[in-house]
Amino acid sequence: MHWWVFDRLGGIASTRFNINQEGLQFVSAVLGFLWMNEGQLGFDSTIITAENERYIDIERNGKKERLIIDGVMKRAPCIAG
Numbered sequence: 001m002h003w004w005v006f007d008r009l010g011g012i013a014s015t016r017f018n019i020n021q022e023g024l025q026f027v028s029a030v031l032g033f034l035w036m037n038e039g040q041l042g043f044d045s046t047i048i049t050a051e052n053e054r055y056i057d058i059e060r061n062g063k064k065e066r067l068i069i070d071g072v073m074k075r076a077p078c079i080a081g
Helices: 023-034
Strands: 004-007 010-013 048-050 053-060 063-069
Touching: none
Parallel strands: none
Antiparallel strands: 004 010, 048 053, 053 063
16 A cells, blocks of 8 residues: 655655555555645645634735635545645
8 A cells, every 4th residue: 555645746656665565554544644734735725614604814905804614616526635
């Protein structure tokens, strides 16, 4: 098995390992992903979720504004980050 991580610059892979012979390494990697917060998983930290509402706070012309996200244009069909 290989673990892959992709971002805007490209991708990197772990060294290949056998999950049958190195089960502890596999379980450790899976637990690492499960324990990550949303920022570490690649979610946009500028989007705030509160009271069943998602929004972004911005400053424009010296005034603070709140842009409410009321719909998603397209959801990714697979894991993306």
